[in-house]
Amino acid sequence: MDSSLAILALGALAQTTRLETFRLLVRNEPVGLAAGEIARRLDIPQNTMSAHLATLARAGLLRSERQSRTIIYRAEMQGLREMMLFLAEDCCGSRPEMCAPLVAELIPCCSGEKTLP
Template identity: 45%
Template structure:
């Protein structure tokens, strides 16, 4: 991951509601969640949610799929793995193999 994309993702996650949305979508796994479900679960108005979903989408942290009149959202785990790999690239005092177990642990396609 390049530095600019990492900064975009970190910036998007630096807001409490967006972090809550992303974590909720991670928990939802491959089934994702409809926008209305997210709004209900987080007790947030749909227009506020929509703005924050747009920011997360622009940062490539989530993706969406239209289902009739509803939109379902999914966490993009490959982006999060890329971000974590970027952050840990030079970890462990020049011994990056020590950090590999952490990256392997999140390598699942949740």
């Protein structure tokens, strides 16, 4: 991931509704949610939700799939992975012990031992 893509992704998440939307979609992986369901759960008007979903999609943080008359949205976990790796890329500076606390925090989260707040 280059700087411009990272800035786009971070900018998309730098807004409360979009951050909540992305986190909701991560919690509902791999099934995903319809736009109307996302709007209902977050108590956001559907037309406003549409704009937020478009911003997240342009940033590479979600994908959509049409199922009959419904569009299902899913978190783009590869986009999240790339953004997180970009942020931590220079973390270690050839000193793995510098990143060990970060990795230790992520392992329980990703293994299902710990839920997101």
